[in-house]
Structure formats: C-alpha cells, structure tokens
Amino acid sequence: MQLLIQSIVTGILLGGLYAIIGVGMSIIFGIMGLTNIAHGNLMILSSFLIMVFSTQFVDSIIIALLITMVCMVILGFLFQKFLVNAVIDKGDEPALLVTFGLSIIIQNVLDLIFGADARSIASDFAQVNVVSTKYFSISGAYLANFIVAILVIAALTLIIRGTYLGRAIRSASDNTKAAELMGVNTKLYYAITMAIAMLTACIAGLLVGNTFVFYPYSGTQYLIIAFGVVVIGGMGSIVGTMLGGLILGLGQLLGAYFFGTGAQILSGYIIMLVLLTIRPAGLLSNAKRK
Amino acid sequence: MNRTEIKEARKTSPVIKPVIFAVIVLALISMPLWGSRYSLSVAVLVLLYLSLAQMWNLLSGYTGLTSLGQQAFIGIGGYAIAVTTQAYKMPLVAGFIVAGVVAVVFALVISAPIFKMSGVYFTIGTWIIAEALYIFFVNWKFVNYGIGYPITAAYRIRPEVMYWISLVVGLGSIVIVVLVLRSRLGLGLMAIRDNAASAEVRGVRLYRSKLIIFLIAAIWVAITGCLLFMNQAYIIPSSAFSIDWTIAMVFMVIIGGSGTIEGPVIGAIVYIILRQYLYNFPGISNIILGVIAIIIILIAPKGIMGFINKRFNLDIFSIRRKPKRK
Numbered sequence: 001m002q003l004l005i006q007s008i009v010t011g012i013l014l015g016g017l018y019a020i021i022g023v024g025m026s027i028i029f030g031i032m033g034l035t036n037i038a039h040g041n042l043m044i045l046s047s048f049l050i051m052v053f054s055t056q057f058v059d060s061i062i063i064a065l066l067i068t069m070v071c072m073v074i075l076g077f078l079f080q081k082f083l084v085n086a087v088i089d090k091g092d093e094p095a096l097l098v099t100f101g102l103s104i105i106i107q108n109v110l111d112l113i114f115g116a117d118a119r120s121i122a123s124d125f126a127q128v129n130v131v132s133t134k135y136f137s138i139s140g141a142y143l144a145n146f147i148v149a150i151l152v153i154a155a156l157t158l159i160i161r162g163t164y165l166g167r168a169i170r171s172a173s174d175n176t177k178a179a180e181l182m183g184v185n186t187k188l189y190y191a192i193t194m195a196i197a198m199l200t201a202c203i204a205g206l207l208v209g210n211t212f213v214f215y216p217y218s219g220t221q222y223l224i225i226a227f228g229v230v231v232i233g234g235m236g237s238i239v240g241t242m243l244g245g246l247i248l249g250l251g252q253l254l255g256a257y258f259f260g261t262g263a264q265i266l267s268g269y270i271i272m273l274v275l276l277t278i279r280p281a282g283l284l285s286n287a288k289r290k
Numbered sequence: 291m292n293r294t295e296i297k298e299a300r301k302t303s304p305v306i307k308p309v310i311f312a313v314i315v316l317a318l319i320s321m322p323l324w325g326s327r328y329s330l331s332v333a334v335l336v337l338l339y340l341s342l343a344q345m346w347n348l349l350s351g352y353t354g355l356t357s358l359g360q361q362a363f364i365g366i367g368g369y370a371i372a373v374t375t376q377a378y379k380m381p382l383v384a385g386f387i388v389a390g391v392v393a394v395v396f397a398l399v400i401s402a403p404i405f406k407m408s409g410v411y412f413t414i415g416t417w418i419i420a421e422a423l424y425i426f427f428v429n430w431k432f433v434n435y436g437i438g439y440p441i442t443a444a445y446r447i448r449p450e451v452m453y454w455i456s457l458v459v460g461l462g463s464i465v466i467v468v469l470v471l472r473s474r475l476g477l478g479l480m481a482i483r484d485n486a487a488s489a490e491v492r493g494v495r496l497y498r499s500k501l502i503i504f505l506i507a508a509i510w511v512a513i514t515g516c517l518l519f520m521n522q523a524y525i526i527p528s529s530a531f532s533i534d535w536t537i538a539m540v541f542m543v544i545i546g547g548s549g550t551i552e553g554p555v556i557g558a559i560v561y562i563i564l565r566q567y568l569y570n571f572p573g574i575s576n577i578i579l580g581v582i583a584i585i586i587i588l589i590a591p592k593g594i595m596g597f598i599n600k601r602f603n604l605d606i607f608s609i610r611r612k613p614k615r616k
Contacts, residue, residue, distance in 0.1 A: 035410050086588055092409070093356065094591045097544055097583065104537065104580035112573045220533060224421060227414045235410070262429045269422035276415055277403035 004257060006136040011253030012246060013138065016146030017211065019245025021204045021222055022229030023153055023238060024197035027160070030236020031173040031193045032088065034095050038103035040223030042198065045106050046072050046205030047214050048114060051121050061123055061206070069202045076198035080191040088190070103219060110216035121209035141211045149245070152203055156196075157238050169193055228272040234282025243283060247271065318457055322450040330453050334521065336562045337453075337460030341514040342535070343542035343554035343561075344463035345507040351549035352471065353503045354483040358536050359416030362423050363393050363508050365530035367515025369433055372525045375443035382443055386516055393512035397505050405500060417533070424531035438526030441519060452520070459514055466506065467551055475499055541579060545586050547593030556594050 025039045036042075046068050054064035079102065087094040123141075131138040160166040171179040172186040179186050208214060208222065228248050233240025248268055255267020275283070321333060342360070350356040370389035374380045404415045428436045444452075470476050478499050481489035490496045519525045538561060546557025564582075568575035590597040 029410075035413070083584065083588070087591060090591050093350075093548070094587050097540065097587050100537075100540065101580040101584035101587070104583075105577050108574070108576040108580070112577070224418065228418070231411060231414055266422055266425040266429070269418050269425070272418050273403060273415065273422070276407055276411060280406045280408070280411055 002135055007253040007257040008250065009136045009138065010142065011250035013142040013146045013249070014253065015246035015249030016149035016242075017142075017204075017207055017245070018225055018229050018248050019242045020145070020149040020152055020200060020207065022226040022233070022245060023156065023241045024200035024204070025226045026230045026233070026236060026238060026241045027156065027193060027200075028197045029230065030238075031169055032190045033092070033173075034084065034088065034099070035092075036197070037096060037099040037223065038106060038219075039099075039197075039201065039226055040221070041103040041106040041219030042072070042076070043201040043205045043208065043222055044214055044216070044219040045110065046198075046202040047121065047209035048110055048119070048216075050202070050206050050209060051119055054121065061121065065202060065206050068205070069199055072198040072202050073195045076194040076201075077191045080194035081187070084194070085187045085190060103223075107216050107219055114216060116215060116217075118213040118215055119209070120213045121206065123210050141207075145207045145211060148203060148207060149242070152200060153238060153242050156200070159196075160238065165192070225268075228268065231282055232272060232275050237282070240283055247275070315461070318461070319454070322453055327449065330449055332562060332566060334453050334456045334517075336558050337456040338514050338518055338521070339538060339542060339562055340460045340555060340558035341463040341510060342539050343546065343558050344467050344551075345510050345514075346536075346539035347543045347548060347551075347554045348467050348470065348503060349507050351543060351553075352467075352476070352483060353479050353500060354486075355500060355504065356413045357416040358413050358533070358540075359418075359420035360507070360511055360539060361531050361533060361535040362396070362416075362420040363511040364515035364518065364535050365420075365423065365427070365527070366393050366396060367512035368519035368525045368530045369427070369439075370512065371443070371516040371520060372439035372441050373433065376439045376441060382447070382520075385443075386513055389512040389516050390509045393508040394505055397508035401501055401504055405497060405504075417536075420531055420533075420536075424527050427527040427531065433527075436527055438524065438530075441523050441525060444520035444523045447520075452517075456517055459510075459517060463510055463514075464551065464555070466510065470503070470506065471551075475502060479503065541583055543593070544583060545593055547595030547597075547599070550593075550595045550599065553593050553595040560594075 021040075021043065024043075025036055028034050028036045028039070049068040049071060050061070050064045053067050054061045058064055058067070083098050083102070084095055087098055128140045129137045130140045130143055160170065168179070168184050169189050169192070171182070171184055172189045176186050225248065229241055229244040231244070232247050233242070233244030248271065251271040252264045252268040255271075256264035259267065318333075322330060325333065342364075346357070346360060349360075367389040370392055371382070371385035374385040374388050375382060400419055404412060404419065407415045427433050433439070471479070478489065478494035481492065481494050482496060482499060486496060515530075519530070522529070542557030542561045543554055544557070545560055546555065547553030564579070565575070568578060571578070586593065592600070
C-alpha cells in the first residue's frame with residue numbers, strides 16, 4: 001500500500017517533468033506544423049551546456065541556466081531562420097529531415113567532446129527529501145520539476161493567449177496567408193517560436209540533468225517521451241501536454257509497480273499506443289477543436 | 291527535347307535498355323570471379339542496404355507511409371535466423387521462412403492500430419512500436435535477454451554464396467518495386483499519396499492497398515535483416531532494433547531521391563562508399579553524414595535523382611506514371 005501511494009505520487013511528479021520535456025515540441029508542432037526530431041537532443045545539449053557553465057565558469061546554477069538560455073535561443077533562432085524556414089514550404093518531409101540531420105549532428109558532437117560517460121548536474125537540494133510522511137516521501141528534485149513545469153506551462157499559455165506576440169504567432173499558424181497580408185512576418189514568428197521552445201528545452205535540460213544522469217545519446221530517449229506526451233495530449237495543445245505528461249508518468253510508475261521495474265518503460269510505450277489507437281489525434285487535439 | 295527526339299528515344303530504348311541491363315546483371319552475377327574479397331564484402335553491404343532503401347522508399351516515397359520503425363522488422367529477421375539456427379539447429383532456409391512468417395504476422399497485428407493513425411502520428415507510432423519491441427526483447431528469456439545470440443551458421447556459408455543471396459535480395463527489391471508500381475495496386479498507391487480522399491472516392495481501396503505494401507516491406511526487410519545479421523554473426527537487441535537502421539534508410543532515400551526507383555540505388559552506393567571511407571574518421575563520420583543530409587535537402591530536396599530527372603529528363607526504370615512535382 002505504501003509502495004502504491006509512493007508510485008502514484010512519484011508518477012504524478014514525474015509527469016510534470018515529462019510535460020515540460022514535451023511542451024517545446026508541442027508548441028513547435030502546433031504553430032508551424034513541424035515535427036522537431038532534434039528536440040530531445042537540443043534539450044540534452046542544454047544539459048551539457050549548463051553542466052559546463054556551472055562547473056567551469058560560474059558558481060550558480062541559475063546563472064549557468066541563463067547563459068545557456070541565451071546560447072540556445074540564438075541557436076534555435078538561427079537554426080529556424082536559415083535551415084528550417086528554407087524548406088518548410090516544401091511539405092512535411094524536408095523540414096522533418098533537416099531536424100533529423102541536426103539531431104544526428106548534435107549527439108555526435110556531444111559524444112566527440114564529452115565522451116560516452118554518464119553526466120549529471122549537481123545541486124544541493126536534489127537528493128534531499130523535502131516531504132516525508134508515513135506513506136510517501138518527495139525528493140527536492142521531483143518537487144522542483146513539478147512546480148517549475150506548472151509555472152512554465154501557465155506562463156506559456158498566458159503568452160500565447162494574451163500578448164501581441166502570442167496573437168501574431170497564433171495568426172501565423174491559423175492562416176499563414178492572411179497573417180502575411182495583415183503584415184505579420186510569419187517566418188520571423190516561426191523563428192521566435194523556435195526560440196521560445198528552446199527556452200523550455202533549457203529548463204527541461206536543467207531539470208532532467210538534476211534528476212537523472214544523461215549521456216550524449218540520451219536525446220533519443222527523451223524525444224520519445226516528448227513524442228508520447230505530445231501525442232497523448234494532442235499535438236499543439238499546451239494544456240494537453242500537462243495531461244499527457246501525467247498519464248505517461250503515472251502509467252510508467254504503475255506499470256513498474258504491478259509488473260516489475262523492467263516493465264516501466266514498456267508500459268509507458270503500451271499506454272501511448274493504446275491511447276493513439278483509441279484517439280488517433282490525441283486527447284485534447286487542436287485539430288479536433290477547429 | 292522536341293517531339294521527334296522523344297519518338298527517337300522511344301524507338302531505340304527498347305533495344306538498348308535490355309542489353310545494358312543484361313550486361314550489368316551478368317557483371318554482378320559473375321562478380322565473385324573477378325572482384326576482390328574486399329570489393330565483394332562491400333558489394334554485399336551495398337545490395338543489402340539497397341534492399342532496405344528500396345523498401346523504405348516504397349513505403350514513404352510511393353505510399354506516404356513514412357515509418358521510423360522499420361528496424362522492428364530487421365530485428366525480427368535477425369532474431370529469426372539466430373534462434374532457428376542457433377537454439378534449434380535448423381538449416382538457414384528455415385530461418386528465412388520463419389523470418390518472413392513472423393514478420394507478416396507481426397505486421398498484421400500492428401497494422402490494425404497503426405493504420406488508424408495518419409501522417410506524423412503514424413511515423414511516431416511505428417517508432418514507438420519498434421522501441422517497445424526492443425524493451426520486450428531485452429526482458430524476454432526466449433531470446434536470451436540482452437545478451438543475444440551468436441550466429442555461427444553464418445560461418446558455414448562461403449562468401450560467394452552470401453554475395454549471390456544478397457544479389458537476389460538486392461535486385462529482387464528493385465523488381466518487386468517495379469512490379470508493384472506497374473500494377474493496378476501501384477496506380478492506386480500513387481493516387482492515395484497525392485490525394486487520399488479523392489482516391490478513395492474513385493474506388494481505390496485505401497486500407498487494403500496500404501496493408502499489402504506494408505506486408506511486402508515487412509517480409510523483404512525481415513529477410514534483409516537475416517542477411518545483415520549473418521554478416522555481423524552476432525545479434526543483441528540494442529543493435530537489432532537500433533534506430534540507426536532507419537536513419538540509414540532515410541539517408542539513402544533522401545540523398546538518392548525519394549519517390550524514384552533509381553534514387554535508392556544511388557543512395558545505397560553513395561551511403562556505403564561514404565561509410566567505408568569515413569571509417570577512417572571514427573568520431574566525426576556521423577556528423578559528416580548529418581551535414582551532408584542537411585545540405586542535400588537544402589539544395590536538392592528531391593535528391594540526386596530528382597535533380598538529374600529535372601535537368602536531363604532521364605528515367606531508367608519507367609513506371610509509366612511519375613510522382614507529382616511540387
């Protein structure tokens with residue numbers, strides 16, 4: 001019973017982490033219809049950058065995160081402006097394959113520089129149990145993941161719904177031609193969207209690096225998680241991302257509880273497939289609402 | 291090219307084409323007589339990767355089923371040959387048959403859920419299935435968990451025989467694609483790819499056509515998987531179900547030219563030669579492949595063959611109907 005409660009609590013908290021991994025991918029898909037295969041690798045790239053900055057150059061992890069954010073935003077903006085925007089009008093496949101090429105490049109460059117060793121971002125509070133009751137305990141890292149995830153998703157929702165930037169981005173995605181006629185530079189807003197997605201990837205990179213160890217090739221594993229979160233919730237729905245994260249996190253932990261730890265990842269995949277079969281466009285899909 | 295020239299080309303090509311094909315095929319069949327041991331081993335790789343590329347192109351380039359999960363069938367093929375010849379001491383032929391049968395059954399089972407998904411969801415769904423299969427094999431006692439199997443039967447066949455089998459598989463993949471595309475099924479497929487809804491209204495049986503292509507690709511990729519792992523002589527889940535297989539397929543088809551039959555041929559040759567050459571630069575070989583892929587997509591989105599087609603109007607394998615030009 002104790003273990004079951006612990007599994008549920010951990011599953012929910014893990015779901016928050018999964019949601020923030022997936023949210024960047026979800027807005028990229030929702031706004032420009034691009035499946036960014038490099039998303040997991042970009043996130044792991046920011047984990048490595050944060051690790052390097054926080055151990056070599058500055059003392060504070062937060063400052064390291066800010067420096068990494070600047071780097072990643074510039075990288076994301078340039079990547080979108082010069083590579084993806086050049087092919088995005090030519091159908092789905094070329095753009096998908098550009099991101100595919102980028103993902104191969106990132107993971108091999110990381111492997112070349114850092115080697116295949118396991119890395120982590122050390123922090124003071126990660127392993128400390130901040131909540132400890134008779135039935136369950138919560139570690140600092142997991143609680144931080146969940147709170148940050150909720151804050152980031154709420155902030156994104158506000159930006160997309162409430163600001164001029166958000167309206168411009170949404171108009172570029174709803175009707176590209178009309179937006180351009182109204183004077184919205186859609187390609188520019190695509191690049192800004194990519195930059196925003198990079199911000200979430202940086203935050204996710206910090207949280208993942210603080211919670212688990214990571215390798216140069218971990219990107220693929222997190223890409224599948226991001227995919228799972230996004231397809232369960234519905235591509236392009238930010239709130240759906242949170243839901244998708246919770247379902248996936250809970251599913252994995254309950255799968256591990258009932259069928260042994262070997263089944264943790266497998267049960268996550270099976271839940272994704274079952275949900276995709278029942279609702280082929282996700283639970284809260286944008287496409288459905290239109 | 292003006293009208294008379296086209297007529298001229300049509301008049302001469304029926305004589306010249308078969309002769310050239312016959313010469314090439316004869317040269318390939320007799321390669322063990324004149325080729326070195328090394329060139330033979332490279333040729334085996336080219337032929338096997340050609341088969342993978344051809345099948346991925348049939349799925350993605352002609353049918354619009356962009357799958358990132360074809361490694362599932364490579365793994366099934368590899369494990370079929372490993373388990374039948376190693377654990378049950380059966381002959382190699384049994385391994386090929388088991389590979390084909392298991393691949394068909396598996397493809398049929400997963401076809402029901404994944405054909406409900408379309409577009410990106412299909413792409414992701416197939417990948418998740420392959421990953422799930424990987425985890426399943428790591429936890430499955432019957433296939434020796436993550437430790438895997440050696441494939442000692444591979445040592446018993448001579449390099450020439452291995453080459454000839456690969457030749458059949460490689461050239462067979464081209465024949466299959468040409469035959470499929472020239473049939474009614476192929477015509478329907480291209481209609482589906484260009485506009486699924488209107489094709490269905492016109493009487494193309496969408497589900498059935500997709501399923502047949504999916505099954506053909508499943509069998510052929512599984513058999514290719516048998517040979518690929520006989521070549522490596524050892525199989526473990528992480529290599530059997532690696533996404534790297536699909537990366538290679540995508541790379542070959544893209545640089546060669548998606549939606550053409552010649553494209554995967556060029557792609558397979560370029561890919562294997564490039565890979566052999568890049569062995570000298572272990573750390574950066576994949577980085578170079580990634581950069582090349584991006585550059586080619588940016589300057590020639592239809593690949594090398596698309597570029598040649600547009601420039602010289604050259605078409606080696608006629609399938610009567612050309613893919614839609616954007």
